[in-house]
Amino acid sequence: MITTQIKNRVKYTIKKIKPGIDVECLSDDAWLTGNPYYFSPIDMAYLFFELEKHYKIKIRSESLQNYGFVTINGIAKAIQSVFEIG
Numbered sequence: 001m002i003t004t005q006i007k008n009r010v011k012y013t014i015k016k017i018k019p020g021i022d023v024e025c026l027s028d029d030a031w032l033t034g035n036p037y038y039f040s041p042i043d044m045a046y047l048f049f050e051l052e053k054h055y056k057i058k059i060r061s062e063s064l065q066n067y068g069f070v071t072i073n074g075i076a077k078a079i080q081s082v083f084e085i086g
Helices: 004-017 041-055 061-067 072-085
Strands: none
Touching: 004 041, 004 072, 041 072, 061 072
């Protein structure tokens, strides 16, 4: 199960990148690169590095495969897996 704390941090970072988006009203399974977020590749890279920096982790490349880093739930799962495996 993905922790609420990680999902909240992902949402906080999304708001930092795209301040006009109300992430609380949106699905945690919506793709960040599509409607309503419209993240660019640069936005996605910024999100990736901001979260790695905050948690002082390196997200494994396996988490990026099969679109694992395109939704709030997917990103939170990728972060949580780093802590579970170590």
